[in-house]
Amino acid sequence: MSEVKQAEDVALPSGADYLRNILRAPVYEVAQVTPLQTMNRLAARLGNSVQLKREDRQPVHSFKLRGAYTMMAQLTNTQRQAGVIAASAGNHAQGLALSGKHLGVSTTIVMPRTTPDIKVDAVKSFGGNVVLHGGNFDEAKVHAEKLADQHGYTFIPPFDHPAVIAGQGTIGIELVQQNGHLNYVFVPVGGGGLAAGVSVLLKQLLPEIKVIGVEAEDSACLKAALDAGEPVTLDQVGMFADGVAVKRIGEETFRLCQQYIDDVITVSSDEICSAVKDIFEDTRAIAEPSGALSLAGLKKYAEDHQLQDQQLAAILSGANLNFHGLRYVSERCELGEKREGLLAVTIPERPGAFLDFCHIIGGRAVTEFNYRYNDDTLANVFVGVRLMQGQEELEGIIQDLRKGGYPVVDLSDDEMAKVHVRYMIGGRPSKPLKERLYSFEFPEYPGALLNFLSTLGTHWNISLFNYRNHGADYGRVLCGFELEEQDLLSFTSHLRELGYQWKDETDNPAYKFFLAQ
Template sequence: MFDFISAKERVDQVINKTHLFYSDYFSDLSNNNVYIKPENLQKTGSFKIRGAYNKLSKLDDSQKEKGIITASAGNHAQGVAFSANKLGIDATICMPEQTPMIKVEGTLKYGANVVLYGENFDECKEHAIKLAEEKGFTFIPPFDDLDVIEGQGTIALEIVDELEYVDYVIVPVGGGGLIAGLAKCIKQISPLIKVIGVEPVSAASMQEAIKKGKIVKLDGVDTIADGTAVAEVGKYTYEIAKDYVDDWVSVSDEEILMALISLMERHKLIAEPSGALSLAALSKLNFYNKNVVSLVSGGNIDMSFISQLINRGLYETGRITRITVEIPNIPGKLQALLSDIAYTKANVISINHDSLKASSRYKNINVEITLETNGMDHVNKIRDVIIKKGYIIH
């Protein structure tokens, strides 16, 4: 059914070579030997180009002449648009209305016609299928298609070619096209290599399907990992994943966020939240001293969102903290409080102090102070010092 060797010959014509690299930081974190497969550095910013190009390359002349259409939250869209442009095929891409602009612009630059429709992927997909029927386009599924799955599986060939001894491969999971292709391919090469799928806690549609023994549709999905926010996995992807994937891990948005921050700080690489699922799962592994490949699946992320993530990450890790302290509304008390904070070596970023809002009953005022700190231990030390000085912290 699958010919991964031929698929690799096709996709090698257009993709970047994303070589494995060893991560000291993530290796120490998980007590394993962790190698990162950086598909965030792939052409179009994600692995999706592989399946898209493989699929479009195999269309017949009639299908190519009539044009193609697809539905995607972004990465598949760019992969299809790029591939269609390379092969001279007219492409229409349906994207949800809330798709980040970087993904919309990334699709438009390859010459595709973009249609923004629906509040979520499912509404967008239904509209794309309707347009395909009306206009005679060939619909290119984002994940539940054998040719797409075959193209994604080419990643496995590259992993085993670069790393002689592979024990585990950890893979982000949305609709399942990536893990289905990779698991099917890698098990053909060596059944001893274990494949682990990772989903957001609130979008674990594949795990739920495997638990129930059938495909189910989640009532809703809510995660910062928008590329894996899929309520219902595919028929083909489910059938392959249940037979070839060895284990599953769920990660929270906070764990995804910490993985993103660590990847940026330690390796100077930017990934989108969905792309970092495999890194977020490393601290949850129940084995040690194994050769582990973590697949970072994509890096298409809006710059303003990066800023939000970094700020949130700094708060989560205690690098920035905000406290509200109640002090008497008396001249000199704010200066005394700041002197006590200076003793802890924290750097003041901002102060919100409005004496006009003092309570007439208690004659006190709340002062909101944002501080640059050195982690949670430092934050706790600051709190202890302030409390011992007799201040009230809200």
């Protein structure tokens, strides 16, 4: 089955066709005109006007309602009677369910078994029929397409359909009406439906407005497609910003983004966390990671291009956040703002050494200090320092420490150090080990950790283990194994067969400083 099961064959629309379809989209039968809110605190920091399009204020707390309703409203009576189906782990599912409730159309949504209860319950509350199947979105989508063929349902895609794109494009109309003097609009990119719809609308009406697509670094399917000249499939995507965790951009959305978007920028998870904090401080709204994505891009783009006195707008695309995920956001937002640095520092094992170290740090606030006695000569400490002037200040601290005779390594961008090692300081093996270290990600569901241990732990001895979950849909494990050289080939082959996302971390500096023998 193709990506989109359409009611009828549709020729590729022109920009003028999209403008007409967006103006005619019946979204306001169910959706709201959302406010464009000024962010005064952030604007003062950046030296630009900054406004936030509050799509979290929709009845389903996401923009996805616009596209789902627009496509469903165009179905024939026969198609409506048969019902519709979609695969989704969150926002598209809720938009589809509410649209079906309003139109009197039966909706079935196939969701991965790993979907948190809060999202499943939200879909059910809007009248959607939930089918839990598969361990990820791709498996759920295959099952949804199978059910569509069996029962005659119309498949409603999350992004790659002209009607869906037109529905999302209505946000562009509101932006122009609310501020006709915008210079830049920053749009989050997952599958590309929102970016395509907004960019084609703005370029028809006010082509001087620059439209910037923003992607998560570990899910940059648009950037990959632009580099290749056509849509490509990413090997894997990160799941922190799960609303944009798409391996392959749509064919039609790519065609439009390639033609109408002015630039694309990628941001890290830490930068997204920083944007979540900015949104809360200015508006008291709590965005989901993908919802804060475009603001993270706005901040980075403004700094990289030294924008001043410009009118900037970003789209807060959703706020369906698993509450426990805020723990991760809180831990990482200071790093995303370059207001905290993480360092591994070697100090002599003698009385007063820590005091001397603190004198070099000066009056700066130490946010974290982890240490455990190892031997009589040297000690490795893991230290966090709050920064007022960002990276430049951190580089100054590193130089001062080295001048003082303290070997130092900057771990501020070391993902393994931030996720695992900072919670494991002081654990070294008491005997020689032929150890290799690996990080893993796997879908989070009841029994997932037990299954992980059962499949890996029965073959090789586990010598180190740390499990971290911040309320996300996936678990993160750091695991050490006793492996002889001759075991490596069969071990890595076994990992590939298991299907987990994994990375060899044996040469990671944080591991060598604090955990290796």
